[in-house]
Amino acid sequence: MSRAWILLKRETALAWGRGGGPLVSAGFYLGAATLLPLASGPEPARLAAVAPGVAWVTLALATLLGLDRLFERDFEDGALDLLTLAPLPLEFVCAVKCFGQWLATGLPLALAAPVTAIALGGSPALAPLVLVSALIGGLAFAFAGGIGAALSLGARRGGLLTAVIVLPLFTPPVIFGGGALDAFAGGLPWHAGFALLCAYTAAAVALGPIAMAAACRNALS
Amino acid sequence: MISGFEIRDLAISRGGRSLFQGLNLRLEAGQACALTGRNGSGKTSLLRAVAxxxxxxxxxITFxxxxxxxxxxxxxxxxxxADGLKAGQSAADELNxxxxxxxxxxxxxxxxVDRLEIRTLLDLxxxxxxxxxxxxxxxARLLAAPRALWLLDEPLSPLDGVWRTRFGEIMAEHLKTGGMIIAAIHDPLPVPALALEIAP
Structure with a gap:
């Protein structure tokens, strides 16, 4: 088995235990779908209007689950030292860790997103776009979130620091994805918002690992 | 395979404090070095710098x-x-x-696994x-994936007397096959080794 494959398997399993997995995702969305009508009133028209946005924001917030432990555990138990002593570049290791995080948390959340949107009264026609946006946006959240997790390595209250660093990085994909869904629901052109979401994700996947590896090296030294 | 290893005029500072300077060390294949020094003298930092x-x-630092x-x-x-092992994983998964x-x-x-008698632990x-x-x-990682230079930080401290002796045999075999060892240690290293004391 290749190093990349065994690392991905391990990271996915660890991310599953860190706060991921379908049950947590389902629970998170179930909570949002249950509490929102209680908070904003049960009128179907109002709920239908906010359904895509709620599903999208819930996805962003749920991604924060376990994110602060993405590198922290490896840093504390010495695994990060050993991961650097291998032929794979640390940038690639960081990318695989984020992809594993996405597989364990982002993918189940993305699969649950259209169900939540429909449960809140969103149009079923919206479901495919919600799913695809959540899949792509989830990658952006995982890789942008990884930057925050790496930068907060070794800091006291690292979880809080991660959230503070990550939330501004989450803002563009929330705007682009939410905008695309709103436009689609309103019968307006939605391609621009979706294209921007894809571009942001591509940038996060390409550049995020470089920033993460630099932050990890800094923490290790 | 690394044929030799050398440190020339090395200085390391941590948190604005100079740990040591002007450190020199040369190892040939088959040689070991025991790093000694007081707590906080920079033994671990030296190993991390080599890594x-x-x-x-x-x-x-040249190889x-x-x-x-x-x-x-x-x-x-x-x-x-720290050994890099995850508490919640099985020993078999971590080893693999x-x-x-x-x-x-x-x-x-x-x-x-047989040499280190850990087969019965793998399911735990x-x-x-x-x-x-x-x-x-x-x-087991050191035995199963041969690499020339072993950097060991207090390698014997958690081991009992029997396993200290056996680890000494393992180190001797590594040196015999042309390997090198640098070990930060407070007890005597159970193989012939150059001594290098880290001091400010």
Whole structure:
């Protein structure tokens, strides 16, 4: 088995235990779908209007689950030292860790997103776009979130620091994805918002690992 | 394979404090070095600098004719205070991952497992293992994925008398096959070794 494959398997399993997995995702969305009508009133028209946005924001917030432990555990138990002593570049290791995080948390959340949107009264026609946006946006959240997790390595209250660093990085994909869904629901052109979401994700996947590896090296030294 | 290893005029500072400077060391294949010094003198920092995890303030670290980056990726084993094992994972999964990650094979892993007598531990979660058992699990990585230079930080401390002796035999075999060892240690190293005291 290749190093990349065994690392991905391990990271996915660890991310599953860190706060991921379908049950947590389902629970998170179930909570949002249950509490929102209680908070904003049960009128179907109002709920239908906010359904895509709620599903999208819930996805962003749920991604924060376990994110602060993405590198922290490896840093504390010495695994990060050993991961650097291998032929794979640390940038690639960081990318695989984020992809594993996405597989364990982002993918189940993305699969649950259209169900939540429909449960809140969103149009079923919206479901495919919600799913695809959540899949792509989830990658952006995982890789942008990884930057925050790496930068907060070794800091006291690292979880809080991660959230503070990550939330501004989450803002563009929330705007682009939410905008695309709103436009689609309103019968307006939605391609621009979706294209921007894809571009942001591509940038996060390409550049995020470089920033993460630099932050990890800094923490290790 | 690294044919030799050299440190020239090395200085390391941590947190604005100079740990040591002007440190020199030269190892040929088959030689070991015992690093001694008081707590906080910089033994661990020196090992981490050799592993490329810490940037020295001054000086050079060379690995014969091999590029330092390549040497660190393929020819160095680091056995530190923390062993890199995840408490919630099974010992078998952890062993399999780290040996594959370090470039070892399944056959070599099976031989290392028998040599270190850890087969009965493999089904257990790492959190159930004692410190000595965890250290033997970590040692299996060194046996199953041959690399020339072993950087050992207090390698004997969690081991009992029997396993200290056996680890001494393992180190002697590594040296006999042309390997090198640098060990930060307070007790005597159970193989013939150069002595290098770290002092400010």
């Amino acid at each position: 490329g995890l810490l940037e020295p303030t001054r000086g050079d 014969g004719a091999l590029d330092p980056g390549e040497a660190r990726r393929r020819e160095i084993h680091l056995l530190g205070h 991952f780290w040996i594959t990650w370090s470039g070892g094979t399944q056959d070599a892993m099976a031989r290392a 979660e790492v959190r159930r293992l004692s410190a000595g058992q965890k250290r033997r699990l970590a040692l």
